[in-house]
Amino acid sequence: MAIRVNPSLIDDLERYGAEDVQKCYHCGNCSAVCPHADESYVFPRRSMRSLQMGLERKLETGLEPWLCYYCGQCSEQCPREAEPGETMMSLRRWLTARYDVTGISGLFYRSPKAEIAAMLGLALLTGLGFAAWGSTHGQLGIYEGEGAFLNSHYVHLFDWAMAAVLTTLIVANSARMWWLTIVKGTPAPVPLSLYLKHAWRVPWQFFTQQRYKDCGEPRPWMLHLGLMLSYFTMFVLIMFFLGTVQSDTWNPVHVLGYLATIGLVGASAFMIQGRLKKTEAQHKHSHESDWIFLAQLLYVSVTGILQHVLHRAGLNEAANITYVLHMMGVVPMLVLEVPFSKWAHLAYRPLALYFAELRREAIGQVEAPPLPAGARPVKAA
């Protein structure tokens, strides 16, 4: 079988953040130290090799980058400073672009300027739209009920429309991921029974991120889980309980909203601090998309809180203006960031872990050269 080689792949990956791949001399230290590598999925060295050789198809159909949670041990111990951890991170960005059917993701990752311009453009459009709509349908001095500047009922309808767009994009991109990794990338057929047998893995990974915990250090896992659960809670509250969210203080839904807000602000602040301090390997290198992600998250959280505080203080005009500012962050985040940029891993990672199990079982035992006496393969955790 002919294998196509893309000699400029490694240069292309540089724009996704992988700068030092060529330094790798293949000692295998990274794979040996990785807590997640096992007999079926040996990485990061093999991914480094594929990159150096330009094996685009192999990387495109591979699941290894999603199996890595960037604990950074490989990069810390790399004798060549080839940054295998950052390479895996860059491959995740590259794969996000590959799964995206629209091509927008690749544009954003390769050109952060385009991403920022798109975000600002959409924010402006949102702001103008809401301002125009609010001023024609309500009054700036009224926050809720009859004549409100932004009537929650209509905002809610708008939210649902946005969610529909978002779901369509995520489903389409996930389908492409399935096509690449399972249909094209798995050399054995995957029976339906296997899909059913492992289906529980998707929600389990999504809500516990068990695999991240296996990296060793509990702190990054807790931060990540906290951020993700807060985000998910907030999303559910807004989609299904928007009316209740804006009701009295001690309503359980309301309390949950407060907790989620604290989670969002806290986790994103800690993450920004980590990226500024650069002490841990996983925070040494920050792609522009990482900063956009965190800045946006913090902006949305802070304007959300501010809007709430102003409203409670009875400053309805200020609250309404802040609400518009808040939406100027929310809309680009949901429409652009979630399907096309860093947020997308929220769907891809649990799916990848599911697909990885499918592939592992579908392939089963493969023929391999005899083991050295006494040696044994590293089993999956």
Place this chain on the structure above:
Amino acid sequence: MKTALFFCQVEDGGGVNVASVAKYAANLPDVERVEQLGVRPVIDPEAVGAQLRAAGVGRVVIAGDQPGFFKPAFTRAMELAKADPAQVWLASFAPVREGAEVGNERAKAAVACACRGVPFHLAASPATTPVQPATLVIGGGVAGIQAALEIADAGRLVHLVERTGTIGGHMAMFDKTFPTLDCAACILTPKMVSVGQHPLINLMTMSEVVSVAGGPGAWKVGILKHTRRVDASSCVACAICSQVCPVSVSSEFDAGIADRKAAYIAFPQAVPNVYQIDAEHCTWVQSGGQKCGACAKKCPKGCIDLDARDETIEVEVGNIVIATGYEIFDAKRIERYGYGTLPNVLTALEFERLTNASGPTGGKIVTRTKQHNKRKKVDEWVFAPDGAAPRRVAIIHCVGSRDKAYNAYCSRVCCMYSLKFAHLVKEKLPDAACYEFYIDMRAFGKGYEEFAERIKEEGTFVVRGRTATVCQVGEEMVVRGEDILGDRLLEFPVDMVILAVGLTPAAGTGELAKMLGVPRDRDGWFSELDYNGSPTDTEQGGIFVAGMCQGPKDIPDAVAQASAVAAGALRSIAAGRVIGSLSSLSLSEIEARAKSLANPQ
């Protein structure tokens, strides 16, 4: 001739301030343009050629740490510019570890010569001075021994200074040599005996160089002779002092895997074959003469004087040979290999002693066993002759070498000695599994590749892939590594791990370098004058480097280099004059000489 000067570096830094050299070069006559192209520039010969042609340049000078790297591109550019491609000159400045000021001046001189089209070594040729006939050799390892014997056998006096109590160095500790599997001691001990008996070798053990004055041809060297506290002329090495000595400390000669007494001899074949008192651990010395003193009382020859004093002497020599050797990399620095915490993780030197017939187990390869030390009331892990033989042995290559976090360089001998270890394991324990974990197998010498192939045929599993960790999982010690050629991740339960530690310059190399005024390279090894042309000379007249102290090398290379050094020293003694130091020439002197060579009127 209009000259264009380009600064191109292969590595950054290296102690030379390129900007200041460039500033200096801009004022040289005929230099039309000076460009600093930075680290590893990509040179387009067509663009450069067009520029050179437009400017009417007739000579190009490339200056940098390894200017030859860029020569082909500039030669092509000169061809394209229709200029003489032979007029591409190189001005090389080797990286310097200390003495940046000297490095800068040297770089300026190299640029000044190249810009005038004069080879540096012609312009920078120091005047000769009369030479004293005696030679000082610093270090009594195999290189120092070889150099001393060659010079003394030619009929010239040699002072041989050795820091420890015996000559022999690391080679005396080895079991076998690669790739011939000769017995190391069988090669070395006759040479050691010759040194000890040679009428023209003044052997000073337990001695250190403490001061250096004078200059080429007439170095005045102060030598601190630590007292042995045993009279060398009357000691017959009867071992009674050692038998009665109550103090036990770990033996340096056995790389710490066995103990010796405070009154001891490093090994039975030591030269001089005289016992010594370890003052640091001797009860008498430490108590100020209040306690013990058993050895002096029991010595049948009455040759122990526990209160003897150190003395400092001065020798005047014409030439100095540096042969200070190396140390092994401290494996404790890489915690993940478990050295120092897991009892059966050994360094290469420890294994060398374990497998040596003169070692603590008589050459039996065993694992450490737990024993109760009654005196200290603690459990200790020791190598006992009746210990259990390992069933599986892992050898991990490149420990501390080829790693930017430790030493970026290749230590050159580890692949080969590791293969030798695998052979010894298979020879002594035919049923044991032996694994070698390597990155690249560097079998570079005569017969080495064949040796590597032979080891593979003997049944050693040679696994491509450096392991990452050695850890204790329950009762098992597990080595985890990627088997790159087998494309899989494996775990190896093992009983013994040997770390193929790399090599670093010997302790005190920095101080000695300062005293002698010999520069060191960025890794701390002594710098030779010219890597290809004068690999044993240094920039100090009459000071030579031999063996490991100049960089990692194997025994045949060290011995060959030592013989070359002897020829260098004898050359000056026969001629009666020695070439002076490069540092004796100032920049303006080199400039003036280059000018007169360029325009011979």
